[in-house]
Amino acid sequence: MSETILFWSLSIAQVLLVLAMLAAVFRMIKGPRAQDRVLSLDALYVGAMLLMVVFGIRSGTTLYFEAALIIGVLGFASSVALAKFLMRGEVIE
Amino acid sequence: MNAAAELSTGAAILVAFLVLAGASLTLLGCIGLVRLKNFYFRIHSPTLGTSFGTLLILLGSVIYFSITQQRLAVHEVLIFIFVTVTTPVTLMLLARAALYRDRAENNGNVPATPDEDMVDAPPPRKRSTKRADKRD
Numbered sequence: 001m002s003e004t005i006l007f008w009s010l011s012i013a014q015v016l017l018v019l020a021m022l023a024a025v026f027r028m029i030k031g032p033r034a035q036d037r038v039l040s041l042d043a044l045y046v047g048a049m050l051l052m053v054v055f056g057i058r059s060g061t062t063l064y065f066e067a068a069l070i071i072g073v074l075g076f077a078s079s080v081a082l083a084k085f086l087m088r089g090e091v092i093e
Numbered sequence: 094m095n096a097a098a099e100l101s102t103g104a105a106i107l108v109a110f111l112v113l114a115g116a117s118l119t120l121l122g123c124i125g126l127v128r129l130k131n132f133y134f135r136i137h138s139p140t141l142g143t144s145f146g147t148l149l150i151l152l153g154s155v156i157y158f159s160i161t162q163q164r165l166a167v168h169e170v171l172i173f174i175f176v177t178v179t180t181p182v183t184l185m186l187l188a189r190a191a192l193y194r195d196r197a198e199n200n201g202n203v204p205a206t207p208d209e210d211m212v213d214a215p216p217p218r219k220r221s222t223k224r225a226d227k228r229d
Contacts (some may be wrong), residue, residue: 009110
């Protein structure tokens with residue numbers, strides 16, 4: 001019983017997260033300016049990180065947790081670098 | 094999914110509810126990213142996913158692993174702290190960059206640069222004026 005509940009709810013959650021990532025990709029393609037694209041990249045990596053956590057619950061191992069942590073760290077670094085680039089025109093001054 | 098058989102039905106429903114609520118909030122935030130009409134509106138909406146979406150999904154993960162591994166599994170708190178600390182930093186940098194770009198293009202959709210006496214910087218003292226003279 002609990003296995004069925006978890007299977008279906010986690011599947012639906014994965015579909016919802018993929019839809020969220022698709023919405024972010026749509027804004028990234030359409031986005032009129034560069035800051036919109038950077039913002040949707042930020043939303044995209046958060047969606048990917050949460051998808052990794054849901055994969056981890058589904059498979060029952062904690063391996064996916066580390067992948068999620070790495071996605072979070074690298075996504076933060078890349079978003080800050082892109083925002084700095086938009087502000088100054090260069091990343092490392 | 095062998096470990097899921099150890100979960101009681103109530104715990105499974107709790108985990109399912111938390112994960113579904115978190116995923117729905119993240120989807121709502123990204124729909125807002127598509128539908129809102131201005132960058133300064135849009136920058137607010139993905140934070141729905143980075144605050145409560147992340148919190149609920151990670152809470153579901155903590156409950157699931159605490160029950161199946163029969164010990165307190167709180168390593169997901171690391172992700173939550175990291176995301177909570179870094180998201181405002183990123184978005185404030187991005188908003189400042191966007192404001193700077195809009196002001197530099199002077200296309201009239203943002204308020205202009207405030208006057209010198211309205212900036213909340215401390216009033217110039219003798220040292221700072223000297224430094225400004227030197228720079229000129």
